[in-house]
Amino acid sequence: MKANIGSADRVIRIILGLVLLSLLFILDGGIKYIGLLGIVLLLTAIIKFCPLYPIFKINTNSKNNSAKM
Secondary structure (H helix, E strand, O other): OOOOOOOOHHHHHHHHHHHHHHHHOOOHHHHHHHHHHHHHHHHHHHHHOOOOOOOOOOOOOHHHHHHHH
């Protein structure tokens, strides 16, 4: 797995992941389980790889982008 998530993308994923996880504690009922999606965002930020990016040919990692040019 090559890293395909850049630093700005990682920061955004971490912030959104934490916000979504907080929904587990803020909301009531079944809608609060949407907050579990925050785990996915946090994991992809930690491993620097998003499995959907290669499908759509997206790469926000500037280190990999400059090597191809």
